[in-house]
Amino acid sequence: MTTSANGNNTYRPDAIIVGAGIAGMQSALDLADQGLQVLLVERESSIGGHMIALAKVFPTLDCASCITAPKMSASAHHDNIRIMVNTEVQAIRTVRGTHHVKLLRKATYVNFDKCIGCRLCEYACDSEYPDPFEAGLGARRAIAVPFTNAIPQKAVLNPELCTTCGSCARVCPTDAIEYDQQSEVVEIETDAVVVASGFALNSLNIKPQYNALQSKNIISALTMERLLAPHGPYGRVLRPSDGKIPSSVAFVQCAGSRDVSIGVPYCSRVCCMYAIKQAMLLSGALPIADITIYYMDIRAFGKGYEQFYQNAKAMGINFVRGKVARIDPIEDGDLNLHVETTEDAENILQEHHHDLVVLAQGMVPEWNPSLSTPVAVASDGFVATPMLTAPTSTTANGIFVAGVASGPKDIVDTIAEAGAAAMQVSQYLYQKRAAQEHVAGPVLVG
Amino acid sequence: MSDNRHSTAQPGKEEYEEAVLKDDAEYRQQHETVKRQQAEERERAGEPAEPKVGVYICRCGGNISDVVDVERVAQVVAMVPGVAVAKVHTFMCSDPGQHTISNDILENGLDRVVVASCSPFLHEQTFRGAVSRGNLNPYLYEHVNIREQGSWAHKHDPEGATRLAIQMITGAVGKLRNAQPLELIKLPNHRQALVIGGGIAGMKTAAELAARGIRVLLVESSNRLGGRLNERGRVYPSETMASDLVADLERQVRNNGNIDILLNSKVTVVDGFIGNFRTVIEGLIGPSGGFDKRDALVGAIVMATGYRPYVPRDGEFLYRQDPCVLTTPEFIQMMQNLDAGTGSLQYNRRTIRSVAFLHCVGSRQLDGVNEPQADGTLNKYCSRTCCSTILQQSLALRKRFPQVHVYDFHRDIRTYGRGEEEYYTEASKAGVVFFRYNGEDPLQVERATGASGKQAPSRKEAPITITVKDMLTWGQEIAVPVDMVVLGVGMVPSHIEDLVDSIKLPTGEDHFLQEVHPKLRPVEVAVNGVLIAGTAQGPMNIQETLNAAAAAAVKAAAMFAREMVELNPYVASVDASLCCGEGLCVTQCDYEGALHLVETEIDGQTVQRAEVNAGLCVGCGACVAVCPHRAMELNGWRLDQFEAMVDGLMADTQHADCEPQLVNLG
Structure with missing residues (x-):
């Protein structure tokens, strides 16, 4: 395995990729396949990013892990890729073309070289908390392998929940538990960096008039992904407040984007399509449920997307063009939506009852690199890309960007851009080394 | 149907069947002889007579073992002839799991391996790697999928799923018993790429590969580089001149000695395969600039053949019937050709006081609403770029001619990209009037009849009337008089039928080139070594095109990083x-x-x-x-392997405590 990359001076990868979601993994693979040495750095305990937690993906309705897991596996087993999980980039300092990347390797309290992923510690642990991988719907033990198909399959201890009862250490067959493990800072030099730090969703409560904090049945789209996933928390679609099978589900679009009042004027680009996809999957899982999508414009612009949208309409999913003004929790955990439509002159202000509501939150950047690296961000908070003919270049020479770090994108566009970033890196390195060693000739093949 | 078939039985059919049976019998006899000889050879060489197969069953952390009784599976398959060990592991794909395999090969002398776990799509390569690390040929390996095809599919039938797992594993063991070691096929790799199309996609691909030290032939059918961007003015969202973008990329390709640019040229012949395509390029090439032919041996071909703007049918929204009905490219050309100081907008001796922009012309077409193309198909797809282009143009028009009324007719506004929503906001602020209609209720564009009924309109009245059921005003029917109509035309694929035929390129329902998989292999087509860059694959904006082109380049670069082309041995x-x-x-x-x-x-x-x-x-x-x-x-799929596999699949697994009964189908 490649997870135990050490921080000593002898290790100098050709490129460091920040973030091991689908963008970072694809960039890493496209570089490694050219014979370049890549360090893939991930803040979470597993690579895979948001994508590994999705149920199915549009427009092919492939299961998300069927696409993500092979890329995770390929990254982990590639001879030219090293992976560091639980690791954050603290700062990047560039001196004469060399990037000094300062990495915080967070304590996991488990010695990864010894851990064999047997999960005996997990089974022995008594302390539980809402599982972040399951959007808080399931439970995770204080020491656990993050999720079934996580890579690496190593247990990680959550110090905030651990009672230091010692059960895990007693059952561990390899003495891998280290309660006194410390976080450490390492600095690794490299010639090129790819920022693939992805996105976060803005708060479920960013529009207070939707009252998301007042009802467990107003959920995030990522929560809906877990409800729909075959190996999700309940193994079926149940609403969180009382476990009822929902009979009327609403999707509220642009609930955190295209909205100047919350400071997110841009379109998050994927919400229309995932709402349509989730609506389709729901109508398969709950054949008698009513499913309604409240929207401003349906933005089904990618290859095969418009056809996907038309199919959803033909399947009987309701599309209501109108803005949801307010959501009120009512009796029995149900919800009352106040909607302004432009389609019916007799009935402009409507009220609709639903028993589960999915909010299309907006995509915002996960990381602001401008605070600690030479990479500038634009007014929307995403990485600025000033070179028109090289959309993966940033304001910093030798640092590139891929995926949602430079603005919302769907998976297809992210994968293309990750390949493009890898191409920019490899030709940058080739040019750089050709200039350095013009007598001896370039060191890269090809 | 069956009666019919009976009565029209081919004469000689029985003889034919007899011959086949005879062949079959002969074949079986031969096969037995071969097997005996192999066994004798093994014995002579001091090798064990039976292969030693290791079977590894994965719990997949409960994904499998919550349904399939994996311990029982191991117990039963351990009794299948040839199986030397059968083990269960929580995660076969984890490092300890993989280590078990390589270790058992080295220590216990296994010479065949079966892993029963998830789909081979996920981990077949993983376990081939583990087998290789045990110094065993990686093709002496079989992958059995008991998750997607077992525990997940039959989660309500644990007994059935368990028996199925036993049968599938027994089948795989059978297939493996007759397996032979295979090697990757290695073929020469000609490190030169042929890029077809000299638009921004082709130039970007060529520039990237050349900057990486790879030789490129860039073939363009017209007399200049730049493609469709040569027909554009300022482009969204940067508001840069398209000519500046083209000039930047053209400088990159012209200044690189690794690129041969062939203008006025066409690729006329393509044959061969990955690493070894023989191509012929015809056109105005050679030192004299005269018509010539040139052979080129290339390792990869990049299709950067781009798109054409949709051309409306005669009469579609009055196109070619009224001189002031233009497509977006025509409108852009018209605006570029206007004199700088013009105070009022004149076109075709008409004073233009109002302009209507129509979205989705030739895109998002619906069954039963839109008239099909000449070939009977509808352009059902969204062309992705028209919304932003229209809003950019309508905003520019309002700014330059504030007295001109601008109307926008759309179904949805799809300004999805970074810096694109701003055009929508700005156009609204600048007084562009928006109408929204449902695709099922299409708008009508007609010659105005004038106030006095059937007569032509007077000079003061607008000559064209657009009638729409407007969904922004609760479905009111509104008639809008306009002097000019701009048709926001979509994208259709370039005329590359010859190349599609000769390279056997797959195309989709939308007629664009079809990738293998939008996420797993987004820039590759089913023909190995052929890549797609840009709008040959489907509508994209400039940034997306440049990214797709660089993504195609990176796949070519990875291919050329190897001395030889390696192909899987299943031929x-x-x-x-x-x-x-x-x-x-x-x-x-x-x-x-x-x-x-x-x-x-x-x-x-x-x-x-x-x-x-x-x-x-x-x-x-x-x-x-x-x-x-x-x-x-x-x-890897020889007939004797198939037979042994089928025998295994038919094994009687009803009684877990007894050895599976191998049923001979013969």
């Missing part, structure tokens, strides 16, 4: 001692050049024998099925 092979040279296989073969007859000398006589080109064979097995002499075999 057909010919047993020359059985082949009679009848050529039935050649006529069945769908892959041109993969299979052909060659003349060879046997016992002083010149005869014909089938020969496989491993570079072109895709291993479909069509030749195997038709060969009456069983001379064709598919490596």
